[in-house]
Amino acid sequence: MPIGALILALIGIAFFALPFVGLLWKAPWGDVWSILTSESSLTALRLSLWCSTWATVLSLVFGTPLAWLLARISFPGRGLVRALCTLSMVLPPVVAGVALFYALGRRGLLGQYLDRWFGFTLPFTTNGVIVAQAFVAMPFLVITVEAAFRQLDTRFEDAARTLGASRWYVFRRVTLPAIRPGLIAGAVLAWARALGEFGATITFAGNFPGRTQTMPLAIYLANETNPDEAIVLSLVLIGVSFAVLVALRDRFLGGGAPAA
């Protein structure tokens, strides 16, 4: 390997490592436990876990059939539909938040009817946080599960049908177990994305402690007023995200040691 490339690669690694080292260096190690267990931290943490978990459930419920549709059914405009359903992955989250506001806000395209007919309001509520998170997180699940559906050998499903299995039985007993690694990987990626969601949440759901103020929002606010708290909460999110990546790499993405 040429020495120049090696040096550039090392600078690249340092670029990624340095910010985390900076956080660790500035961390108020003596107060970590008291900050973590403070009422405001625990409130944000609880809300984050609640919302990101429900966003993942929504992603699984709607994203899995969507992935199946995109993988298995050939229809005109499929490429466009796929682009539409994964757009929010590359969109600036704040744009997603604004768009959600004009669709599901109290005067939004659909939101006005939700409000008028059912008294159901999404913006500036915990449910709004879940919707915003699902909006940006679901594409991660969709593309992962779609790839799993595509890699699946459909002859196994044929075999199950000739053995007397209904289509639903085949899906439950043959298809789902076969795509399980993809489902888990997709759900974990979506969950991690939802956990870190900031822009769409603050735009669509606002920043109310205990109701819509998730970890990233709490960190943003604390960085202005109480930097120690911001650092500790940041370390928690870094730890969770890092653990997710390591676990995914070893167990589902085929990284690490070659499969036996």
Next chain:
Amino acid sequence: MTLDARVIRTIGSLRLDVDLTVKGGETVAILGPNGSGKSTLFRCLAGLLPLDEGCIDLDGRTLDDAATGAFVQPAERPVAVVFQDYLLFPNLSAVENVAFGLRARGMPKAEARAKARAWLERVGLGDHADHRPRALSGGQAQRVALARALATEPRLLLLDEPLAALDVGTRGDVRRDLRRHLSTFDGVRLLVTHDPVDAYTLAERVVILEAGYIIQSGTLAEVTAQPRSRYIASLVGVNLLAGTGHDGTITTSTGGRIVPADPVEGPAYAVIQPHAVALYPLAPEGSPRNVWAVTVTDIDRQADRVRVRLDGDVPLVAEITPAALDALVLRPGDRVWASVKATEINTYPA
């Protein structure tokens, strides 16, 4: 118990048009090159592909009729398939695989498992019931697949290349076992293969499929004696030369002249066993009537014999001993003389 099928189905550039009647207790082997429509035929019979035209009747029950639109779903058909590569569900143990069809039909778990275990005992795998497919050898996986298919008590059993996934060393034993298990099944048995040995050992009758059409059917002896195409001839290992007979000579389309002992008039086939072809470095003495200048294109050494492919006006495969090969010092590209006695040439009208 009879399968009566007229299967017409177009897939891509292949148009499959097959008329097939098979009686219960009979095994019919379908032989054909890749892309001849063997798999499409099986998918139609299993209900995985609907017919474009035609009709499938099994034991008087209509499974598919393009004219009336009647179509029985694959799950409802008394048809079971042993797939190529067996397609055992990798997340299920051997006994769960065999129980799958019973469970799918709503049989309670305990009962289905007991039945599945009994089937595994029958195929000699009682002590492998809890093994995952990945822990089974190819031959064992094939027997699990057979048990899984038979456990649903089908009336039509389709076997798609049941021995192709096995290595040559184990194929003989597995084939013998398969033959034994098949003989206990009294429904209709259809076997797809590209290996004539499978057809010889497992089937009473062969159907040869090429480009979607049945070009020949009958007992294997009948087909070997009078193969109707170059594919069949190479499949069963004989030289098949098409030509036109006149005045005791058959002239091939490439201009070769063949003089058989029994002359024929008009379009005819000449069949020459490869071991009847003698090779000489120089034109042989005397006046044998069947001597052709040929070029060696390929030499295939097997354990006790060598098959030499020859090109010329009369393209041939010759089978000679390794000693003869060494004496001739043959290489691809060499020009030699091939000779066959007139009495070794069988002819029959096309």
